[in-house]
Amino acid sequence: MTRVRVLLVEDDLRVARVNRDLLERDPDVHVVGSAATLAQADALAQALAPDLILLDVYLPDGSGLGLLRHWRAQGRTTDVALITAADDEASVRTALAQGAFDYLIKPFTGARLAEVIARHRARRTPRGTLDQSHLDRLLGVGGASPEPLPRGIDPHTLERVAQVLEGTGDALSAEEVGDRTHLSRVTAWRYLEHLVRVGRATLDHQYGLTGRPAKLYRARAGEAPAGERHEPED
Template identity: 80%
Template structure:
């Protein structure tokens, strides 16, 4: 599902990095970028994006105040905060004013992809005037049941690092190469990569050409890849 995104971020370097991360997905298009509350408000109304990624600390005010302004004036576009503001009060205010997600900088590319997936699931709930069954309402609320427990020996933070290294690789990569990048042994990296394959987040390719066993190479599961 194509997603048109508006970025509201005053740090141009960060905005550029976020744009690059988002547009790794060929169906995500950053349609505008604003550096102030005033610019963000104008672009939100002119461009009618599907998703707004909003910073809290902006030169002419607070992103939380801008979010409150949008909701007070009937703008129901999905808004997620991407910010260094890590205090609980900011998070609670953002959620109270209708933000559907909140990412604290620095975040992983995998977490940003999860944000996009949640946005897409919410959009699949149906037209705004449609009646909702519980399944559609759960998608709108981002409820998908309890997260599956990770297998014993799989650390979530290490898993994120391996998944990010795999996503950043320009071509299929071996367990040994991933291990060198994230400072793991080849066997440990292989174990995490195999978990990503089993969970549908990576694909395994076999490279033939030399005598003996084919090399095992891994690549991140892209949005356009068929489900294994």
């Protein structure tokens, strides 16, 4: 699982604590610093070199959009997502034009914040060359908006399972994925089957001496038809 080091830029300490708690529900996300002003944010971004910066717009000493512009002018390419009450179109357009890869308007859900982490991880995953389907996924274009996750599928856990599959070239069983994500075999199976249904994984059957096929899952590139549901092994 890709470890993500986050810098929070938020002048409301209560909101900062809530966001930290939401982020660190994922054991591989670590808030390495928190800033309440532009000056603090700039200093911590240089000192800590975070993987991801979550940036507010309205700060006591100026606009986060100006700081984002400053970072890009310096050549800093750190992933930045705006988390702000600024809901006007001009702010959104400015943030995206300056290279913010996501924009959350307060208030937002924990699931939406988890999507920011998932998108950041997808952007960091080494892929060599990209085909169009991979590029469209990174850009968030090329198709209809994704459907809401089914009940019982947590976005943090889903991305942990997906990252395990995408991080290896081998096909893995539900038990192996469970071991690597600290999930039970049945829970891992449930998430793997969801990945098959939405076209992010494929299912293979491996026949051994017992005659009962083992079910193995592999990350799949590109579009795929929804997989049929399979019952878990005993």
